Structure formats: C-alpha cells, structure tokens
Amino acid sequence: MISTYYQLIDESIMALGLNPEDTRGQQEGQWNLKKGRFDIMVDVWEQEKQFLFQIVCPLCSLPEENKEGFLLHLLQRNYGMSSLAYAIMDDSVFLKFTTEADALTKEVLMMLFNKTAFYAEQSNFVPELD
Numbered sequence: 001m002i003s004t005y006y007q008l009i010d011e012s013i014m015a016l017g018l019n020p021e022d023t024r025g026q027q028e029g030q031w032n033l034k035k036g037r038f039d040i041m042v043d044v045w046e047q048e049k050q051f052l053f054q055i056v057c058p059l060c061s062l063p064e065e066n067k068e069g070f071l072l073h074l075l076q077r078n079y080g081m082s083s084l085a086y087a088i089m090d091d092s093v094f095l096k097f098t099t100e101a102d103a104l105t106k107e108v109l110m111m112l113f114n115k116t117a118f119y120a121e122q123s124n125f126v127p128e129l130d
Helices: 002-015 067-079 106-122
Strands: 030-035 038-047 050-061 085-089 092-100
Touching: 002 030, 002 038, 002 050, 002 106, 030 106, 038 106, 050 106, 067 085, 092 106
Parallel strands: none
Antiparallel strands: 030 038, 038 050, 050 092, 085 092
C-alpha cells in the first residue's frame, strides 16, 4: 500500500522535470528536492496504521537577538499562508506541511511543491549565504 504513495510522489517529481531516482533520500520513503538555496525534504511513512506525508523545508536558525519579536513575526506570517506553516524545532525554522497520504493526488503534490518553493523564496528573513 505505501508503495502506491511512493509511485505517486515519483510521478509528481517527474512532472517537475526531475529524475525521482536523483532525489531519493537515504531511506525508503524520503526524497530531497532543491529549489535555489532551499532543500525541500519529502517523507512518507506509516504510523499507527495510517500513512502520513510531510514536506519540511529548513530555512534558518532562530536569531540570537529579539527572539520573541521574530517568533511573533512568524506567527503573523502564518496567518496569511495557505497549506503550509512556519514551524520551529530546537533552534531551527522550517516551512512544514503534514497530512494523511490518502488525501494526495498528483495535482495536490505539484501545488504543495510549488507553494513550498514560493514561500521559501518569500521568506525574506532568511540570511543570504556567503
């Protein structure tokens, strides 16, 4: 059953013009896409008898100064977002989307990949790398 979701993700990645084999992660059910300077990590896994799908896009570390103001900024930006949200784990900021895999279609996946790339590029608080 999970292989059906793997195939759907592979087909969606091919529709982006990429070779799914080149994007596969180290473990089965993982893909790593690149959009400019951003990594878009895709996972499908089984948990408690259901299949889950997730996109995570690391953006930056939390700032040392004015952390509370930055967190407020992220919360306010979340209000205007569709599907994805800014999330924090440890001291890192991500774009994140998680859902049940049975809600996925090729069209939904394409929209999510494009939206993740768009929101990452619009995250003007992410410092440029030298």
